[in-house]
Amino acid sequence: MKFSKFVFSATLLLVSAFMISTAHAATNTVQDVIDETYVQPDYVLGYSLTPDQQTQTLSLLGYDSSKDTQVKTLTTSAYAQIMNVADDASLQLYSSVKIQKLASSETLTVEIVTPENITKVTQDMYRNAAVTLGIEHAKITVAAPIAVTGESALAGIYYSLEENGAKVSDESKALAQEELSALSTINAENQGSQGYDADKLNVALTDIKKAVAEGGDNLTEDQVRKVVEDTLENYGLKDVLSADHITLIVNFALNLSHSSVIKSSGFKETLSSLKDSIVSNAKSTFKDINLNFDASGVIESSKGFFASIWQQIVNLFSQFFG
Known part of the structure; x- marks a missing residue:
């Protein structure tokens, strides 16, 4: 009987350990990477920007050349890989983003500094999609020097996270993109x-x-x-x-x-x-x-x-x- 109780107790402990480890495995690595890696804000510029537009966009995003060094460019090939579409040199990528970490006590924020040029996606649509992606607290700034839908900016967020070591699953990316697409479509067709x-x-x-x-x-x-x-x-x-x-x-x-x-x-x-x-x-x-x-x-x-x-x-x- 004692042996039986011992086996029973040991089994419960094993099951408990399994459940705890499973829960731990679901820990949000996206937010962990933001907290640990984004010492400086990370900028991702759209590939289609001209040199003058790059300078203009960086200024809109609050770039400080005296201390900011993390500037990346989202190429058409990177975009195609992230969004699981064909690499097409005619892709036009203008939407650009800045991601910076916030204290854990702060909330996720999104600011579109050129709302007149982001024609289809609102800041709260970006925020909803970012939550689905796994971001809990960070500040995301979006800008474009010309009028664009703004949908590709989400790819810039993926790119920044992955380049900084985050493991963004294809599932999370697909869900965030599905959500953004659904919200922007519904919003556009109901204006x-x-x-x-x-x-x-x-x-x-x-x-x-x-x-x-x-x-x-x-x-x-x-x-x-x-x-x-x-x-x-x-x-x-x-x-x-x-x-x-x-x-x-x-x-x-x-x-x-x-x-x-x-x-x-x-x-x-x-x-x-x-x-x-x-x-x-x-x-x-x-x-x-x-x-x-x-x-x-x-x-x-x-x-x-x-x-x-x-x-x-x-x-x-x-x-x-x-």
């Missing part, structure tokens, strides 16, 4: 539509992503769709967006639920900070809206998933070694 508001969409997405993180990878498509539709309804967007637009969000959320991104220890906390920041800046936009809406309510049972698995393990070994 001027009665009842539409980009701030509400971005906040709704933080709630959706947080609910997906709560539910984990056992969510069904029906559960994810319910989360999306209930959340959009809470923010007054369900009847504003088209069925195709809602499906774009559902597909992204479902892909996110199956990814390792949601296992990062700081993922939900960063989403909460992002939501608070958008709401604070938008002021009266969220008047009479329930900001405490629980998007995960429809998948409440999923929250106890791992606890349930653990209890089943305990019960199993108790049966054999009781």
